[in-house]
Amino acid sequence: MYVAVKGGEAAIRNAHRLLADRRRGDPTVPALHLSQIVEQLALGVDRVMAEGALYDRELAGLALMQARGDMIEAIFLVRAYRTTLPRFGYTLPVDTGAMRIERRISATFKDLPGGQVLGPTFDYTHRLLEPELAEGAKPPAPERREAVAEASPRVTDLLGHDGLIEADGTGDGEITDITRTPMEFPLPRDGRLQALSRGDEGFLLALAYSTQRGYARSHPFVGEIRIGEVEIELEVPELPFPAPLGRVRLTECQMVNQFKGSAKAPPQFTRGYGLVFGQSERKAMAMALCDRALRAAEFGEDIVAAAQDEEFVISHSDNVQATGFVEHLKLPHYVDFQAELDLVRRMRAERQDVTETREAAE
Amino acid sequence: MQEKVIDQNERRRLMAIVARAPRTAIEEALVAFGPLPPHRELRKAQTGLVTLRGRIGGGGAAFNLGEATVTRTSIRLETGEIGHAYALGRDAKKARLSALIDAAFQSPVLHERIVGKVFEPLARNEADDERQKAEETAATKVDFFTLVRGED
Numbered sequence: 001m002y003v004a005v006k007g008g009e010a011a012i013r014n015a016h017r018l019l020a021d022r023r024r025g026d027p028t029v030p031a032l033h034l035s036q037i038v039e040q041l042a043l044g045v046d047r048v049m050a051e052g053a054l055y056d057r058e059l060a061g062l063a064l065m066q067a068r069g070d071m072i073e074a075i076f077l078v079r080a081y082r083t084t085l086p087r088f089g090y091t092l093p094v095d096t097g098a099m100r101i102e103r104r105i106s107a108t109f110k111d112l113p114g115g116q117v118l119g120p121t122f123d124y125t126h127r128l129l130e131p132e133l134a135e136g137a138k139p140p141a142p143e144r145r146e147a148v149a150e151a152s153p154r155v156t157d158l159l160g161h162d163g164l165i166e167a168d169g170t171g172d173g174e175i176t177d178i179t180r181t182p183m184e185f186p187l188p189r190d191g192r193l194q195a196l197s198r199g200d201e202g203f204l205l206a207l208a209y210s211t212q213r214g215y216a217r218s219h220p221f222v223g224e225i226r227i228g229e230v231e232i233e234l235e236v237p238e239l240p241f242p243a244p245l246g247r248v249r250l251t252e253c254q255m256v257n258q259f260k261g262s263a264k265a266p267p268q269f270t271r272g273y274g275l276v277f278g279q280s281e282r283k284a285m286a287m288a289l290c291d292r293a294l295r296a297a298e299f300g301e302d303i304v305a306a307a308q309d310e311e312f313v314i315s316h317s318d319n320v321q322a323t324g325f326v327e328h329l330k331l332p333h334y335v336d337f338q339a340e341l342d343l344v345r346r347m348r349a350e351r352q353d354v355t356e357t358r359e360a361a362e
Numbered sequence: 363m364q365e366k367v368i369d370q371n372e373r374r375r376l377m378a379i380v381a382r383a384p385r386t387a388i389e390e391a392l393v394a395f396g397p398l399p400p401h402r403e404l405r406k407a408q409t410g411l412v413t414l415r416g417r418i419g420g421g422g423a424a425f426n427l428g429e430a431t432v433t434r435t436s437i438r439l440e441t442g443e444i445g446h447a448y449a450l451g452r453d454a455k456k457a458r459l460s461a462l463i464d465a466a467f468q469s470p471v472l473h474e475r476i477v478g479k480v481f482e483p484l485a486r487n488e489a490d491d492e493r494q495k496a497e498e499t500a501a502t503k504v505d506f507f508t509l510v511r512g513e514d
Contacts, residue, residue, distance in 0.1 A: 054429050055431070055450070056431040056451065056452070085431070087412070089412055093416060094415065097421070110506060111506070117500075120502075144500070144501055145500040147493070156420065167419075168422035169423060170422060175423075175425060194425055194426045197428060232414060232430070232450065241370055246449055254419070
């Protein structure tokens with residue numbers, strides 16, 4: 001017999017109503033406007049887009065607002081929304097070499113075409129709180145300097161010629177899509193990159209850090225980080241050319257790592273790659289380090305650390321899945337627990353019986 | 363009807379500029395253009411997803427990066443020209459105006475006015491914005507210099 005216990009409807013309704021009120025906060029404080037979140041909490045919005053795997057600044061901002069600033073809840077909302085939309089297709093691959101540069105740095109080459117461009121960075125700030133920001137101080141207008149039209153080729157392309165560094169590789173075979181087909185390990189590198197790009201920043205950061213601390217050492221250098229907008233184009237039947245859709249901001253990280261070479265291949269640098277929605281530098285770096293660590297088998301390296309274990313990394317990198325499974329523990333488990341409680345009681349009773357019998361025998 | 367060869371390269375540039383422009387800028391340009399030509403919706407504005415692709419290492423094999431919202435629509439002018447619109451985002455009104463601009467671009471009667479009142483002003487606005495951003499970015503470019511230390 002199965003007996004369903006119902007209840008809590010009114011409590012749930014009232015809890016959600018209370019949530020709406022607490023989300024609004026003190027009513028004497030002006031309400032946030034979506035555009036304020038999109039404009040002024042831009043990197044938070046970018047993270048929701050990246051891990052929600054949906055490029056739409058307003059939706060990500062709305063999700064952040066609805067989630068009271070809870071990143072993973074906001075990411076969950078975005079993922080849920082995604083599933084309600086029809087799919088129009090796959091765009092042409094973006095050309096990050098033609099990116100409209102907003103920031104571009106290399107830790108390996110000082111002088112490179114296009115130069116080192118710092119852009120709007122937290123680097124070199126003193127990490128001191130600025131109370132005047134809370135007072136609503138107006139920032140001075142940015143300094144301007146004549147912009148020389150100069151291409152900024154990817155550093156890895158500059159080095160590629162002499163074979164000192166691993167080439168991009170080719171292969172326009174079948175492209176894995178983890179949103180269409182269930183993941184099966186081992187995943188090809190394209191599928192891993194798709195998962196890493198939407199993976200949890202904190203989780204990937206910790207794994208990347210572990211590789212630096214000696215768990216899967218890979219001696220990384222930042223070959224290049226670039227942030228800026230790229231054009232998106234989609235082939236459609238009704239137009240004789242790819243439809244231009246507009247631009248999105250991406251962060252790309254080229255990590256360059258040591259490699260000793262083998263009997264077959266002369267020594268050359270290997271690479272890890274990161275590409276993430278929005279201005280997401282830390283995430284792109286972590287992604288590139290994890291990408292390289294996960295290529296261990298390809299280079300014949302011993303798999304000794306968590307960051308090299310594909311199934312471990314990829315299966316646990318999705319924070320929506322992770323939070324779903326962890327948080328489901330909150331839901332009523334009354335029956336499961338009752339069953340286990342009975343079991344423990346029975347086991348204890350049996351043990352007591354055995355002890356009593358043994359004592360009686362002695 | 364007078365046959366006119368449509369410059370597809372120019373049409374593509376126009377569509378790109380319109381797709382990138384904020385709706386308010388398009389509306390402003392269309393005010394200058396004057397009354398909109400009679401037309402009807404051929405395909406209702408629809409919002410969906412496209413999967414953006416990158417390349418491994420920047421130039422290698424393609425991989426799926428993540429999705430983006432896109433809105434598309436098609437309209438037909440009373441004179442027969444069909445205009446299409448595709449743009450990132452969820453703005454149906456922007457899509458309808460963009461499709462109208464594409465259709466008008468193909469119309470021998472409206473072509474010149476679309477180029478003069480919509481295409482060129484939008485392109486100018488965008489170029490101004492881009493120049494400002496490029497100059498602000500250029501000011502953060504590092505100029506290295508060498509410190510000479512010690513004697514000779």
